Amino acid sequence: MNSINLMKRASPIAIACMLVACGGGGGGGSDSGTTNPPTTPNQGFVIGGSLTGLGASKTLVLQNNGGDDLRMQANGTFTFNKVVAQGGDYVVSIASQPAGQTCKLSNGSGKAAADVSNVSVACADTPVDPGPGTGTGPGTGGSATSEACMDNENYRKIGSSWTVTTGANFQKSTITALTTYRGHSAYRQHNVTSTGVEADAYSNLVDNVTYSYGAVMTVPSVHETYFSPGMAVPLSLPLNQTYTQVLNSVTVQTGGAEIGHIVTYTYTYRGRETVTTPVGTFETCKIDFSVESALEPLTSWTHWYVASGKLKGLVVQSNWSDGLSRPSKIEVSWN
Secondary structure: HHHHHHHHHHOOEEOOEEEEEEEEEOOOOOOOOOOOOOHHHHHHHOOOEEOOOOOOOOOOEEEOOOOOEEEEOOOOEEEOOEEEEEOEEEEEEEEEOOOOEEEEOOOOOOOOOEEEEEEEEEEEOOOOOOOOOOOOOOOOOOOOOOOHHOOOOHHHHOOEEEEEEEEOEEEEEEEEEEEEEEEEOOOOOOEEEEEOOEEEEEEEEEOOOOEEEEEEEEOOOEEEEEEEEEEEEEOOOOOOOOEEEEEEEEEEEEOOOOEEEEEEEEEEEEEEEEEEEEOOEEEEEEEEEEEEOOOOEEEEEEEEEEEOOOOOEEEEEEEEEEEEOOOOOEEOOOO
16 A cells, blocks of 8 residues: 555544644653754764744754654754764754744755754744635635634544445544544544555544544555554644655565665645635635655645534545545434
8 A cells, every 4th residue: 555545535623634644742852952963973963953943942853764753842053963974965954843933954865974953843833724714825815824614523423424425435534533643642543445555544643733644454454554654734734835755665565575665745725715626615725735755756635624513624625636526425323
């Protein structure tokens, strides 16, 4: 199950994820804005950079190559604790955004030929959706950010379920448990499709960010794909702003070795649109997605998420490479 198929199969709580999974994160590392260099510089190169814009009493967690967590609580320079071997890859990512802020990375990946000090992280306060009637995008207001459409508390209630039918196919999703998945507290979303596929996706909401940690296919064959760090999507993204994350997608076959590859995905909020579908007319948020890696060519698609009401957060229209798709029926049973 590659990362593109995982994302297409996931739910909006999972949107980040397949679309989607949640999660959160970080741990370890330094509690200050500046860390001491590694104690073994001769064994590799130091990876570091600078942080700006972090608010007072806020915490940002960075990772390098899917681990080596670095906990930042002040602006300034930083270095990761682990060095990278000559010619080795480094991929810096944001494992956990600070509450109420969105941080962006620059110069976050490359091959280590010398000490690296130009990784740049810039944070800014995340705008608050002003609510209906005050938006500036297409549709009927409240469109300043994507937040109104990107979450539904029912996705975090055990027993909640929803079934989406499109043509002859359907997928039923049920929140079955709050559990621990690869060290993260996550809600397990059990998905069953009309084609006989069953899979469990693991996600959570942390500090206004939806994290997707991975999924395990149980039928017809058992295999798993997980993300390191967790795939993260901030709920509140300003109009036409793109969020980009580079992460490691790791596939595990039963009895086989883990196979990982670096994946870059983007998420862009395109504003509100009113769409008419077989299941009704809705005010929605239009979200563009793309995924690319060495193993997967650039793939792009668009989803329209319902902004309010009992179907809030569900996709009622999609535009794939093979054309526009709309569900013929959506049934929900919120717990």
